[in-house]
Amino acid sequence: MPTLLEMTGVRRVFHPRGEPEVEVLGGIDLAVQDGESVAIVGPSGSGKSTLLNLMGGLDRPTSGCVRLAGDDLARLGDADLARLRNRQIGFVFQLHHLLPQCTAMENVLVPTLAAPDRGARPRQHARARELLERVGLGHRLDAFPATLSGGERQRVAVARSLVNRPRLLLADEPTGALDVESARELTALLVELNRSEAVALVVVTHSRELAAAMDRRLRLESGLLSPADEAQP
Numbered sequence: 234m235p236t237l238l239e240m241t242g243v244r245r246v247f248h249p250r251g252e253p254e255v256e257v258l259g260g261i262d263l264a265v266q267d268g269e270s271v272a273i274v275g276p277s278g279s280g281k282s283t284l285l286n287l288m289g290g291l292d293r294p295t296s297g298c299v300r301l302a303g304d305d306l307a308r309l310g311d312a313d314l315a316r317l318r319n320r321q322i323g324f325v326f327q328l329h330h331l332l333p334q335c336t337a338m339e340n341v342l343v344p345t346l347a348a349p350d351r352g353a354r355p356r357q358h359a360r361a362r363e364l365l366e367r368v369g370l371g372h373r374l375d376a377f378p379a380t381l382s383g384g385e386r387q388r389v390a391v392a393r394s395l396v397n398r399p400r401l402l403l404a405d406e407p408t409g410a411l412d413v414e415s416a417r418e419l420t421a422l423l424v425e426l427n428r429s430e431a432v433a434l435v436v437v438t439h440s441r442e443l444a445a446a447m448d449r450r451l452r453l454e455s456g457l458l459s460p461a462d463e464a465q466p
C-alpha cells in the first residue's frame with residue numbers, strides 16, 4: 234500500500250513567553266500507509282495531541298517534514314493547508330464539538346460548507362444521511378445535540394469527520410469522555426469504518442481495548458516514538 238502520511242525528523246519546541254524552551258517532540262519518524270490503523274499511546278503530557286495536530290496540519294513543526302499523499306505541508310500556504318485539511322483529513326476529539334443549535338444532519342454537513350457547490354448538495358445530503366445511518370443514528374437525523382447521549386454525540390462527530398471522504402482520520406482520545414459501553418461501541422464503529430471507508434486511522438488513546446483493535450501501536454515518550462508493548466498501552 235502506498236504511504237499516505239510521512240513524518241521525518243519532526244521536532245516541536247514550545248517557547249512560552251518568559252519560560253524556558255520545551256522540546257515536546259524530539260525527532261519523529263513515522264509512515265502511515267493508506268487504510269492502516271495506528272494507536273499512539275503514552276503518558277499524559279508526552280506530546281500525543283501535539284503529534285496529532287502536526288499530522289493534521291493544525292500546527293507546524295519547528296523542524297522536520299510532514300508529507301500527506303506526497304505533499305510537503307510546509308510548502309502549503311494557510312489557505313491551501315485549510316483546503317487539504319478539509320478534503321483529506323477528518324478529526325475527532327475527546328469532546329464532540331457539535332454545534333448546539335444545529336441538528337445531527339446539519340452538524341454532519343458542516344465540513345461540506347467550506348466549498349459551497351449547489352450541484353453537489355443532493356450528493357452531500359445523501360452521504361450525510363448514509364453516514365448517520367451507519368453510525369446507528371438514522372432515526373435521529375433531526376435531533377439536536379442536547380437531546381442525544383454522550384455516545385450518540387460522539388457518533389455524530391464521527392459521521393461529520395467522514396462526510397468529505399477523507400483519506401486520513403485523526404482521533405484524539407475519542408472514547409476518553411465516554412462510559413464503558415459507549416466506548417466499546419465507538420471502538421467497534423471506528424474499526425468498521427476504517428475498513429469499509431478505506432480511511433487510514435491514527436488514534437491517540439488511553440483505552441487498552443481501542444489500542445488493541447488497531448493494526449499497530451506506538452508509544453510516545455520523551456519526545457520519541459517506539460513500538461508499544463501490547464501488554465501495557
Ligand SMILES: Nc1ncnc2c1ncn2[C@@H]1O[C@H](COP(=O)(O)OP(=O)(O)O)[C@@H](O)[C@H]1O
Pocket residue numbers: 247248249257275276277278279280281282283284
Ligand atoms: N501551544 C503550546 N504552548 C506551550 N506548550 C504547549 C503547547 N501545546 C502543548 N504544550 C506542552 O507540550 C506538552 C505536551 O502536550 P500535549 O501534546 O497536549 O500532550 P498529551 O496530549 O500527550 O497529553 C505539555 O507539556 C504541554 O504543556
Ligand SMILES: [Mg+2]
Pocket residue numbers: 281282283405
Ligand atoms: Mg492530549
